[in-house]
Amino acid sequence: MKVEKSEFKDMVGVITLTIEPADYQEAEQKELRQIRQKANIPGFRPGMVPMGMVKKMYGKGVLAEVINNVIGEKLSQYIEDEKLQILGDPLPNEELTPAVDFDNQDTFKFAFDVAIAPEFDAKLTAKNKLTQYEITVTDEMVNKQVNSYAERFGEYVDAEAVAEGDVLKGLLKEVGNDANPMQKENAMLNPGYMKDKKVAKLFAGKKLGEVITFNPMKAYDSEVEVASLLGIKKEEAKELKSDFTFELQGITRHQAAKIDGELFAKVYGENNVKDEADFRAKVRAEIEANMAEDAKYKFGLDAKEAIMKKMEKVEFPNAFLRRWVLATNKNMTEEQVDKDFDQMLNELKWHLAKDQLMKEFNVQVEKEDVEAYAKEVAKMQFMQYGLMHVEDQYLTNFANEMLKKEDQLRGIVERVAENKIYEGIKGVAKIENKAISHEDFGKLFA
Secondary structure, three states, X not given: OEEEEOOOEOOEEEEEEEEOHHHHHHHHHHHHHHHHHHOOOOOOOOOOOOHHHHHHHHHHHXXXXXXXXXXXXXXXXXXXXXXXXXXXXXXXXXXXXXXXXXXXXXXXXXXXXXXXOOOOOOOOOOOOEEEEEEEEOOXXXXXXXXXHHHHHOOEEEEOOXXXXXXXXXXXXXXXXXXXXXXXXXXXXXOHHHOOOHHXXXXXXXXXXXXXXXXXXXXXXXXXXXXXXXXXXXXXXXXXXXXXXXXXXXXXXXXXXXXXOHHHHHHHHOOOOOOOXXXXXXXXXXXXXXHHHHHHHHHHHHHHHHHHHHHOOOOOOOHHHHHHHHHHHOOOXXXXXXXXXXXXXXXXXXXXXXXXXXXXXXXXOOOHHHHHHHHHHHHHHHHHHOOOOOOXXXXXXXXXXXXXXXXXXXXXXXXXXXXXXXXXXXXXXXXXXXXXXXXXXXXXXXX
């Protein structure tokens, strides 16, 4: 096989492959022999079909497939041997590729446009200043989290008089419709959700057995909520103008848990907390760990921004990249490419910068790194549902299931690599450690 490469102009060049019989005949004959063994043609026993007939029936398709495989293999090998860092994939150059005639040719020529990555330097130095924030954890933050745990592990109790936040149960009856009054037993409502606060105050302090008259549409100003309250259709609620009486039959109140040993065990497990002081110390340590992760995330954002700033003026073969995106995404239109191209280009820049920095810092993503990060992701997901301290066995199982999904595995591998890059940057950039309040830290994301 003969391979020719043109000069690269504006990062785009042409690779031309000349494929001769020696490059494909062996594979072609092997494929035809396999077809002959399996061919089921009337008048011939399996494996006894004349090769000439097999070639006449299947030869052109086999030849096309074999040559296509040879092209892919040889083109990839050439790019690897020449150490070309290409962008996207090679694209057929129809102008420089002669028409193919499988009936009368045995030598074929194919040309491909290839784009190579630009030269750039994404490395940061001591001239780049980055801030490592240390978020101050206050007693107020600890108290807030302790109260949050108390609320989360609290219980619902019956009450005798209505207070703010209570859920009420009772009998709803329509007023002024003597012919066919609407009625709803065991109706549930929370005055705190009412839009009209004057109506909501009608329920304050009321005791079991008392009757309150109110207008649902005025109270909620939402046909969806009124329909849910009365068990009717939204269209019916929209036309509703009547007042209703509500006979109070039940008051349910959420009561926070006491800050005692029972709460300590629910949050951190049995025999892991000595007393309230120890509990608060553990809560503080937990918040500090979370704040450290937030600070780490912010550092990563700032480091990425500094890297991408170095990539701003790097030129790319945009015309080739647009063509490549359209060629490899059949459902994408030119209008969509125009709309999303800047974002796609930034993603490409970040991808190339990461590759360079991984080599610079000798970043290796090991299986143990991926599994550990997956467990942290699993832990955070459990915490969203109020499960603060899940046993390691369950975290491991959940993480393993997560890693079976290709998209999640790829995302976790990328995240692990990025975190290692950011750690490497701390050794070369100028880092300023800065204490900051949680409130001021939040403003950095505004």
